[in-house]
Amino acid sequence: MQPLTHRSRVVVNKKMTFWERLYLPAVFKGMGVTLKHFFRTLFRGSNTVRYPEQQRPFAPIWRGWHVLKRDEEGRERCTACGLCAVACPAEAITMVAAERQPGEEHLYREEKYAAVYEINMLRCIFCGLCEEACPKEAIFLTDRIVPADYVRQNFIFGKDLLVEGVEPGQRIDVSKRQKHLTEKAIAHS
Amino acid sequence: MLLLFATSLLIEKAILVLVLFAITLGIAAYATLGERKVAAAMQDRLGPDRTGPFGILQPIADGVKFFMKEDFMPNSAERWLYILAPGAFMFVACMTSAVIPWGTELTLFGRPIALQVADLDIGILYILSFTSLGVYGVMVGGWASNNKYSLYSAIRASAQMISYELAMGLALIAVVMVSGTLSLREMAEQQAGLNWNVWYQPLGFFIFFICALAECNRAPFDMAECETELIGGYHTEYSSMKLGFFLFAEYINMFIACAVIATVYFGGYNFPGVDPSWLGGLMGPIVMFAKTFFFIFVFMWIRWTLPRFRYDQLMHLGWKSLVPLALVNMLLTGIGILLFDK
Numbered sequence A: 001m002q003p004l005t006h007r008s009r010v011v012v013n014k015k016m017t018f019w020e021r022l023y024l025p026a027v028f029k030g031m032g033v034t035l036k037h038f039f040r041t042l043f044r045g046s047n048t049v050r051y052p053e054q055q056r057p058f059a060p061i062w063r064g065w066h067v068l069k070r071d072e073e074g075r076e077r078c079t080a081c082g083l084c085a086v087a088c089p090a091e092a093i094t095m096v097a098a099e100r101q102p103g104e105e106h107l108y109r110e111e112k113y114a115a116v117y118e119i120n121m122l123r124c125i126f127c128g129l130c131e132e133a134c135p136k137e138a139i140f141l142t143d144r145i146v147p148a149d150y151v152r153q154n155f156i157f158g159k160d161l162l163v164e165g166v167e168p169g170q171r172i173d174v175s176k177r178q179k180h181l182t183e184k185a186i187a188h189s
Numbered sequence B: 001m002l003l004l005f006a007t008s009l010l011i012e013k014a015i016l017v018l019v020l021f022a023i024t025l026g027i028a029a030y031a032t033l034g035e036r037k038v039a040a041a042m043q044d045r046l047g048p049d050r051t052g053p054f055g056i057l058q059p060i061a062d063g064v065k066f067f068m069k070e071d072f073m074p075n076s077a078e079r080w081l082y083i084l085a086p087g088a089f090m091f092v093a094c095m096t097s098a099v100i101p102w103g104t105e106l107t108l109f110g111r112p113i114a115l116q117v118a119d120l121d122i123g124i125l126y127i128l129s130f131t132s133l134g135v136y137g138v139m140v141g142g143w144a145s146n147n148k149y150s151l152y153s154a155i156r157a158s159a160q161m162i163s164y165e166l167a168m169g170l171a172l173i174a175v176v177m178v179s180g181t182l183s184l185r186e187m188a189e190q191q192a193g194l195n196w197n198v199w200y201q202p203l204g205f206f207i208f209f210i211c212a213l214a215e216c217n218r219a220p221f222d223m224a225e226c227e228t229e230l231i232g233g234y235h236t237e238y239s240s241m242k243l244g245f246f247l248f249a250e251y252i253n254m255f256i257a258c259a260v261i262a263t264v265y266f267g268g269y270n271f272p273g274v275d276p277s278w279l280g281g282l283m284g285p286i287v288m289f290a291k292t293f294f295f296i297f298v299f300m301w302i303r304w305t306l307p308r309f310r311y312d313q314l315m316h317l318g319w320k321s322l323v324p325l326a327l328v329n330m331l332l333t334g335i336g337i338l339l340f341d342k
Helices: A024-044 A083-087 A129-133 A175-188 B002-042 B058-068 B079-099 B123-144 B148-179 B184-190 B202-215 B240-265 B283-303 B311-341
Strands: A066-068 A093-099 A112-120 A139-141 B105-108 B111-114
Touching: A024 B002, A024 B283, A083 A093, A083 A129, A129 A139, A129 A175, A139 A175, B002 B058, B002 B079, B002 B111, B002 B240, B002 B283, B058 B240, B079 B123, B079 B240, B123 B148, B123 B184, B123 B240, B148 B184, B148 B202, B148 B240, B148 B311, B184 B240, B202 B240, B202 B311, B240 B283
Parallel strands: none
Antiparallel strands: A066 A139, A093 A112, B105 B111
């Protein structure tokens, strides 16, 4: 029979030679390997990342917890057009649109805004199609990990968990992600 | 006068026993940390480092954990044997260190104090007999748990220990032939400088070392704790500090086995260029402990290198290789003594 892969090997159950049956050469060889690792770790340290104190930077392609951005003046960018919900293959996004009232110009950038904006994090597959669909640069996937929870209801993230804060310290930096998306768009065009 | 002497001797020995007990427990506790650190380094990891600097409080945290855990006993267990087994195992493990000479003499308050709890004429026989008693802890524990895996494990462990004791005893006989004494103190004194028994008994040392690994239930001979086949081995049904006792006693056994290897084959408290009476007699114990720690490291090194032997391979090795080898070693030693000594 012709082998389907080049990985197949014929098993040989040959008798061990006297040298092999002594076990000792193999034992000492193995002990040499572990000792080498022992001293390497001792003198050069290990590659362990001490997690809570020391965190690895995420790659720009990492897609985690979404953020709804505000503009420079602190107004919500989202205009509740619903393109993200349409683009979403998992149908995780829902929203209720509302009209901006006079006097709310400092809160919402456009005349229409999302009164309710919910993402079901259990449905979300973190594909990033919502940020590609968004014409207002309002939604981005960030390098924050969605935390675990015991209750399904708590995975439906509303605006309180999605919209970034107004203060400069509460803003969420998406410049790396934006740069990556631009490069990707250029590469595909 | 005689009464005063006897009382002071008694107090002296009692203090020595207490100190030795504390040191043994301390070393066994820190051997668990050492084991994890060595394992980590050999696998390019860090090991425990959250409890105190470099994780030095880890053994204490482990001990507290063992005490706080629920002490569960299976309904169908043999109640008294179940409780007795870990205690017996621990007791036997602690007893063995009594005949090991840790140094020559320590001068305290103008009195010379021998650094050995009991200088028995038959020190080696004492050690052999107590290591063979150790199997009772395992056997009784496995039996009393009323669990088939525990029982399998106990049977394996006892078969293994009995088989390897044979080769161990035969290897020791060759040492006794060379040194002409059964007392560990005399044996250590004979090995002054670099006149160590291992140069006369390389094969015997090798056999003894393998048997010591098997006697301590250490990898690659940790048949009794074969997780994949026997869940956890003879202590499957044990929890809380009873389990802690079993695990702890194994580390004490390892420490004692390493001390015996150092005493019998590697000159005990002797080292060339170092007089054991330096520092008021403290140099002896320092050298002795350095050797012991080295062998503990070798034990760990082996554990984190070699996979476990299969049960039949283990028995083959014990009966078909080590016992004949030990007999040949005895024969060669006899010939050597006839040719060179007289």
